[in-house]
Amino acid sequence: MNKEKGIISKIYPLSKLVVIMVLAVTAILWGDYRFGYFIVLPLLVFLAALEGKFFSYTKKMIGAMIIMCTFIFIIKGLFDPSDEILWQFAFIGVKKEGIESALRLTSIIFSLGGSILLFFETTDLEDFMISLQKAGMSHVGSFIFLSTLQMIPQFAKKSKVIMQAQRARGIETEGNLLVRMKAFFPMLTPLIISSITDIEDKVITMEARAFSVDVKKTYLRVLNIKTSDYVIVVSSFILFVIFLVWRYIV
Amino acid sequence: MKALEVVNVTYKYPIAKENVLENISFSVNKGEFVAIVGRNGCGKTTLCNILRGFIPSFHKGKFKGNVLINEKDINEMSMGEIAVEVGFVFQNPFIQVSGVKNSVFHEVAYGLENLGMAREEIIERTDKILKDLKMDDLRDKHPVELSGGQRQRVALASVLVMDPNILIIDEPTSQLDPQSTEKVFEIIRLLKEKNKTIILVEHKIDLISEYADRVILIDNKKIVFDDLAKKVLARKEVMSYGVNLPQVAKAGIRFEEQTGQELDFIPSVLKDAISVFKKYV
Amino acid sequence: MGKKLGMMTILLIPICIAINFVGGQIVTLLKLPVYLDVIGTILAAALTGPIGGAIVGLVTNLILGITNPVLIPFAVVNVAVGIVAGLCAQKGGFRTVKGTALTSVAIWAIVQITAVPLTVILFGGVAGGGSSVITGFFLAAGKGLWEAVFSQSIIVETVDKIISTFIAFFIIKRIGASTLLKFSLGSKYVDEATE
Structure with missing residues (x-):
């Protein structure tokens, strides 16, 4: 249960969330792609590396955002309504304003998306839920979230079993579009119907575990806010205010 | 003192044409072990749901009569009071998990978290129940990895950890192999030793005759026999109601x-x- | 969210979110040219109303966002689908084939209204991978950005949302009456004759 945590994983989830929000809002307000690309992005990768998660983090980053950002460059670069051409390849002209706007947009996507990815890479989801509950969220919200996280892989596993069974019974899962369309329904519906029918008994289970009892819930897991967690939040706010003053007043 | 009392209960499910149970009355004393028997579909599970108050509040339908727990009307009790006083375990071991916990220890402790108990006490009680039920070996396992029999014992532990005085146990072994059945009955034996009030629905009649003080036989919506286990389980007619001897x-x-x-x-x-x-x- | 949801709804929500996920996965497995990733949202809305549908939509995209944060803003679309489907359901929109057809049009419309501006304003017209090629095609043909994204969206979403709505309709028909009656809108789908 208590495996050794990295520095960032030790930060209280909500404090970490505040820092990440501040970082993201700053990236949006600053509007200069260099902030996102040359400060936020390297910082995120560095923090991930500190956690010993350099490879898994960069892989997730690329997997989640690279295709979208490439398309943004293509669409903005080629089809921007402006006239100024940056490069010309035969009949294709790459627009300068388009590329600039793509740089701005992608830097924000990388900063925001990268921050969120880092948050979840370094945060235990059950701890995150407890911190939200301590901040006033209903235990129902936490239940829905955690229950879903367990349900998805189980559902996926069961649907694969059903798919194999359907194949064995002669239902085609390959072939032309119509054949494959027809295979979809018997693969998903038995699973859905049985899960929904089971809800009745599940309600009884949850009531037997005192789920609906109206008291302040307690937690077996230990999750304490440390002084350093406050320091982190306060200092990121101070930096944010300095940024605002520098950006909009000076 | 009466732990449970059912007075003149008649019930019909929402879309059913006929009543499932009619004019059912009986009471269970503190510390008594009562087995409910009858053929499939005779309303045993319905009766369990009535005793726990899930009928009519959850299943709706037409309900007449009263249920009293510790001589108090169940309608006047809060969700928390019922959950603490009456434990409920039923047949399907695969549904009786919270689905939000990653280890048996946390799963068993879940009910106590929901009751808002202090952390130290949660740990103490969970430790004790796992030890009492000889389930220490399962402690760190993920609930999803368990077999049906193990899950059923975890379900029992998750309810027993709240230390209810009354237990309603509905066919706990119907989906289990003989070895797991024996382990579940070991737990039930332990509960009897602790002088809990037990209502058990079960088909394995040899086990009932060994443990139950009293047997209630239901057939065609009514109670047919309600007497000491020794007496009911020695009557030849019992077999004509689809119950083995x-x-x-x-x-x-x-x-x-x-x-x-x-x-x-x-x-x-x-x-x-x-x-x-x-x-x- | 809170105590008012009722246990049936609370326990239905995770299942419906899983349906959204697995629906999308099976589509990939079968190599179908549709998404079918809002069936759970529609189903929850049909059984419990707009709030249940909205929660399923929201949490689906939040969980998707854990691995792909770009999808978080599109929660707006998924939530809107849940609300519209739920409002239609309250008016009996899943009781008959005709009602379901009308509901599917409403769902399709709300997807266009929400998804197109999101895609254009937040992501410069880019929505995911493959469909951006279609947008690019319209742009190359000389259309404006809004028009291109809108055309792309009509091509990709229309069939998808109609099929999804009808799958939800057929699933409801196969759920047992006693289970249906425990959902807040369930009585709409149980024949009075059997009451």
Whole structure:
């Protein structure tokens, strides 16, 4: 249960969330792609590396955002309504304003998306839920979230079993579009119907575990806010205010 | 003192044409172990749901009559009071998990978290129940990895950890293999030793005859027999209601039929059978 | 969210979110040219109303966002689908084939209204991978950005949302009456004759 945590994983989830929000809002307000690309992005990768998660983090980053950002460059670069051409390849002209706007947009996507990815890479989801509950969220919200996280892989596993069974019974899962369309329904519906029918008994289970009892819930897991967690939040706010003053007043 | 009392209960499910149960009345004393038997679909599970208050609040339908827990009307009790006082375990071991916990220890502790108990006490109680039920080996396992029998024991532990005085257990072993069944019954035996009030629905009649103080037989919406286990499980008519008799009782009945001799009484447990048959050996 | 949801709804929500996920996965497995990733949202809305549908939509995209944060803003679309489907359901929109057809049009419309501006304003017209090629095609043909994204969206979403709505309709028909009656809108789908 208590495996050794990295520095960032030790930060209280909500404090970490505040820092990440501040970082993201700053990236949006600053509007200069260099902030996102040359400060936020390297910082995120560095923090991930500190956690010993350099490879898994960069892989997730690329997997989640690279295709979208490439398309943004293509669409903005080629089809921007402006006239100024940056490069010309035969009949294709790459627009300068388009590329600039793509740089701005992608830097924000990388900063925001990268921050969120880092948050979840370094945060235990059950701890995150407890911190939200301590901040006033209903235990129902936490239940829905955690229950879903367990349900998805189980559902996926069961649907694969059903798919194999359907194949064995002669239902085609390959072939032309119509054949494959027809295979979809018997693969998903038995699973859905049985899960929904089971809800009745599940309600009884949850009531037997005192789920609906109206008291302040307690937690077996230990999750304490440390002084350093406050320091982190306060200092990121101070930096944010300095940024605002520098950006909009000076 | 009465732990449970059912007064004149009649019930019909929402879309059903007929009542499931009619004019059911009985009471269970503190510390008593009552088994409910009857053929499939005779309303045993319905009765369990009535005793726990899930009928009519959850299942709706037409309900008449009263249920009292510790001589207090169930309608006047809060969700928390009922959950603490009445434990409920049913047949399907795969549904009786919270689905939000990653280890058996946390799963068992979940009910206590929901009751808002202090952390130290949660740990103490969970530790104790796992030890009492000899389940320490499962402690760190993920609930999803468990077999049906293990899950059923975890379900029992998750309810017992709240230390209810009354337990309603609905066919806990119907989906289990013999070995797991034996382990579940070991737990039930332990509960009897702790003097809990137990209502058990079960088909394995030999186990009932061994443990239950009293048997209630339901057929065609009504209570047919409600008497000491020894008496009910020695009656030949019981079999005409789709309920099996213990092996020794059947042996006794056969003996009388075939030899024409009358036994002192028809035995329902092995111990009695030995003394009854002794004089013929 | 809170105590008012009722246990049936609370326990239905995770299942419906899983349906959204697995629906999308099976589509990939079968190599179908549709998404079918809002069936759970529609189903929850049909059984419990707009709030249940909205929660399923929201949490689906939040969980998707754990691995792909770009999808978080599109929660707006998924939530809107849940609300519209739920409002239609309250008016009996899943009781008959005709009602379901009308509901599917409403769902399709709300997807266009929400998804197109999101895609254009937040992501410069880019929505995911493959469909951006279609947008690019319209742009190359000389259309404006809004028009291109809108055309792309009509091509990709229309069939998808109609099929999804009808799958939800057929699933409801196969759920047992006693289970249906425990959902807040369930009585709409149980024949009075059997009452």
